[in-house]
Amino acid sequence: MVDFMKMLLVVLSCIMCKAHVVQRKISYPHPPPQKYYRSGNFLLGVIVSQTLFVSAEITFTEEPTQSLFEDLIVVTKNYQHILALEFAIKVMNENPQILPNITLGFYIYDSYFTAKWTFFAAMQLTSQSERFVPNYKCGMQNTLAAVIGGLDSQTSFHVAITLDIYKIPQLIYGCAPVMNDNISGLSFYRMAPNEVRQYAGILSLLLHFRWIWIGVLTMDDDNGERFIRMVLPGFYERGICFAFIERIRDMNFVTDTNDILISGKRIHDKIMDSKANVLVAYGESHTMWYLRWLVYLSAVVPETATPKYKVWIMTAQIELNSVAYQRFWDTEMFHGTIAFAIHSNYLPEFQQFVETRSPSSNQEDGFIGDFWQQAFGCVFPSALVGEVDGDICTGEEKLDNLPGSFFEMSMTSHSYSIFNAVSAVAHALHAMYSSRPNNRGSENGRGLKFQKHQHWQLHQFLRGVSFNNSAGDYISFDQNGELVAGFDVINWIISPNQSFQRVKVGRMDSEAPLDQAFTINEDVIIWHSWFNQAQPLSLCNDNCYPGYSKKIREGQPFCCYDCIPCPEGKISSKKDMPDCYKCRDEYYPNKKQDFCIPRHISFLSYEEPLGISLAFIAFFFTFITGFVLGTFIRHHNTPIVIANNRNLTYTLLISLLFCFLCTLLFIGRPQNVTCLLRQIAFGIIFSVAVSCVLAKTIMVFLAFMAIKPGSSMRKWVGKSLGNSIVLSCSLIQAGICTAWIASSPPFPDVDMHSVMGEIVLECNEGSVTMFYSILAYMGFLAIVSFTVAFFARKLPDSFNEAKFITFSMLIFCSVWLSFVPTYLSTKGKNIVAVEIFSILASSTGLLICIFSPKCYIILLRSELNNKDQLIRRTC
Structure with missing residues (x-):
């Protein structure tokens, strides 16, 4: 184990070094103040999870010194969330039917996946744009209408605590925070359907393919614990057994590399040794970073046997993404994944909007520089950095050349949720001001100045919002403030050249009853080649074929059983029958005891x-x-x-x-x-x-x-x-x-x-x-x-x-x-x-x-x- 840890520590050090084509010796006391601002009569505050601030210590046993590195790691795929917001603002401002003579603007702040900077960003949104002075407003300023964010549940929770003081509406496009009894109800709106439908969809998927022996991976947080305590028992009642249930440690800050590597090696071995061919992964946006570590471990550990590929079932918050040091890591293990995603629709205008993006034409974007450098593995020349090694960014690089795990040109489900959130706020503002007949603006040097409104007034209009967005989807909230929508079932197709494609293969309808809402077209699903393009099986043991019945193994879950022949006079006509049964009186079992044959009438006759x-x-x-x-x-x-x-x-x-x-x-x-x-x-x-x-x-x-x-x-x-x-x-x-x-x-x-x-x-x-x-x-x-x-x-x-x-x-x-x-x-x-x-x-x-x-x-x-x-x- 000591030799193994030495090797992995050296590997990790090399990974972190090779992740940056350009080496920079920096030591930030805090992350740089990235933001993106565009003025307007009404502002939408947006808190994104774009950048991870990493500070790690690795101890090398061969040397008495410690290696300390600090850096900012941009989650390049999340940059599309910023573009989706800007695109949505552009669409709303260009629509003469929505808020005529009013311009929407935005502030975008990065949460850095930490509570400290999330609170800081939330307070900045409630302060003057020039200075950070909480609870103090002076002079002319734009009106903050609502806040959109965040992507992870903890980010949304910290934002909600701050905004609840001011009654500012918050529209969450990621995981909703878990509330306990000690916290009063916080006011926010979810741009995702109720997760009960997602859980029902996962269960329906497992039952449809008869995957009854599965492994479960969750994040080691409140959401993950709730999933284990409240959701998995329902799976068990419907005949699903669990080969293992593993909790994944949060990797936002690498504080104890040794523990993370040991934990990763243990989980990796358990996955490879298990007969379960299906893994259900429940987590948040950064869960994929850890899952990709599991894949990487199978490649760098010499004693690891040939990898056994699995069918991954991902929940809606998990997307195939990468950070810089994972650029060259193989993603083949996730080929054929079945993922649930918040329903989205194709917006061709968005792809055209993205294609025009470049650092030179969008200099006010405080995120595009770091995104560009880490996405393309280059650096922009700067006098502050001095001499650099590596490629120089020209700004002419093409976004559509990036791997799908780094960036996608088509809108992802999270970006689509941001687009719908902006549209919902715009329609709510329009409804609010349309309901005031005497609401007239007066011209002055700073443009239109409208009657002052209170933040809490927008809530009733958000709850009643109802419209069709530009993609044709109906947008409204239910009584719980959750978007009335379904989930798409997505098949991840990853080519040998690491290109990535998402194919819709099913749907979890929002209107139908739970037991009838799930539909899937299994004929269009592409499984991993390891399964020879046949439907994978995930059983504790082989099926009991007709003519046999199940006998539960003592001391093991009910999904693990032996197969025993049916006793004389009884049959079993289907696979995995719990018991054999007698034929009706008019029938009798065949020799194989797998179906009933009609009896013929017999008596001693003169004809025989x-x-x-x-x-x-x-x-x-x-x-x-x-x-x-x-x-x-x-x-x-x-x-x-x-x-x-x-x-x-x-x-x-x-x-x-x-x-x-x-x-x-x-x-x-x-x-x-x-x-x-x-x-x-x-x-x-x-x-x-x-x-x-x-x-x-x-x-x-x-x-x-x-x-x-x-x-x-x-x-x-x-x-x-x-x-x-x-x-x-x-x-x-x-x-x-x-x-x-x-x-x-x-x-x-x-x-x-x-x-x-x-x-x-x-x-x-x-x-x-x-x-x-x-x-x-x-x-x-x-x-x-x-x-x-x-x-x-x-x-x-x-x-x-x-x-x-x-x-x-x-x-x-x-x-x-x-x-x-x-x-x-x-x-x-x-x-x-x-x-x-x-x-x-x-x-x-x-x-x-x-x-x-x-x-x-x-x-x-x-x-x-x-x-x-x-x-x-x-x-």
Whole structure:
């Protein structure tokens, strides 16, 4: 750090030396009394911030002595303010409609950016022009109508304190001073709109380009502190975060060079290290001098990395200007800056007026000499200076050859404000004297002498002033004494040859509501080439693209976040969404989860392969069952049909026939009738079928038990027992179904969540408990039937059905036991397919296992279908 400071101190010394082409050893006890005067019936006092009086000490550690230099540094660009005032006076005096027979004059004093000389200049304006005697007026003198100034808030504040004593109107063309509770309200008029609109415009600009991670630079003064305390919280509430907020020390007087260099190096490093590509600079006219130091530091410090260019957002008081020692400093860093400026308009006559300016033709101008020397880097010969080194000023140098940071030929916004201030005072004076019918002047040796007026009388006419200036803009003040106007949004274009151009790219309207006042044409903005002419981004991290949502990083501002994928079933359709959201019920997320796709309606229909296949199988086995039934009917008198209880056999076959046909109720678009019948029909028909199997099993068991000698089972064997079993078991299931219909019957429903991308039309079971009760009851009948058949499977008879019923019930139970977990784990229309398959499989198992052996004997082995075979015993 010590070596770094040594190097920068030497650099600063060299800068100050090279800033002046002509070296002059001077030591002013106070600045020279610069002023510019032109007589008139009414005078406008003007206090400008034109010259900086610098007195600096730099200690060189290599030498025990100190280097002291004192000099006047002219802010050459501010000289246009003087020309704007003179031009405005000329326009007013040449207008016969404004104050006829009255001439406006002016006094211009320099404030030197210090309180002492600002108070001195303000007191001079209230004294006689020949001598400085405050509060004393003697003899004939011109009347001071109003004071215009100053450019910086402190200058305006010091002037306002003095003028408030005399009630002289003050028109401020720069920053308004910050008033605290200990100071009574000072009377002044602002030639700038309310800054609330500027703040709203900056916020709208940031939100328009989605610049949410920014750096902030302010002056370390009351205005800067007010900006931080009152404006930035509003930015934060609208989603703007701050990478850093730095306060810039005032550089009007270089009293501690070491501290300034250290502070500048720290701020420079913070800017370069930050991810923020946008910097908001809030300050006053001289803020640019410090900002240019930041640029210079990146060039003179060897260890500094390649500079990262930023998008600067400048407030209305900051202009691109330079002082003499910054003549050759690079301004490329400010190329592409977006600046707010008080609304101004083009005045071609002003440029013509400026082109005629030269030291030889305007010798009464007390500022033009110093301006000319520092602007062109030359010196006018003078006997007081003695021998000089460097270029000699000829007075023929051209102002339009100066860089834009030194001087502009077109009127700047501050100069335009001065022009409007002069016009406002002239119109107010005209209104005041026009309101006095007896106000007649009398001729004397000194010209027209009007009735004496008091300073306070002009206030009411200034507050009510309303006119269109020569550029066509409407000029008036609101109830707070602020100009009713908007702000222009300016794009700074700086060419490689350091030429400077201001291009209007937007507007902050004064009449529209704040949330609608901002407009910008981003297509005409020229960004710095470092951004490859693409719109710059200023984010703490990369955007979260659609399909992802933000997750705030713990311990960091909300603008810093991570990106996490959306959970299943949710999407995010825009960048940087705080959370993912579900699609509407009619839609579902795509694979990337960045937009919603319309769902298609899904149900098991006859038009799709699965529905066609199941329907075909159902009809096929229905036909087979019908064929078996027909075969048994044709051979109903044969022993094998008679031995197996013909009535139960026919009942079982008819129930199996309906079991196959009931599957057709499950295929097709769910309707009220089909939803109500499908489970009820399935439950009752299957109960009948299983009851028949149970009855046949019991009848086989009892038949073999009854043939034993002395058996008491013989009285139970008969048709009535089988019919009773079928009827009683079926009625129990019918009762369960009736209770189901009465309490919570099935109904058509829509399932939008089970299957991605589908709206499943289904039958809601109404009561799941009742549905599983039906299944449980059928399972109970099947288990009982299986148990009885299992024990009767080895009874000695060639036509014993027990062994076949055992296999059929084994298949039946296996199918429906596997149905339950499969049903619960299946979604969408496949649920219906699972149930149909279970019905078809279990029915087919009963049909094949029980009736295929009998059909084989009836159709292919008819010789076995006789009574001898029926009564034959196995050995």
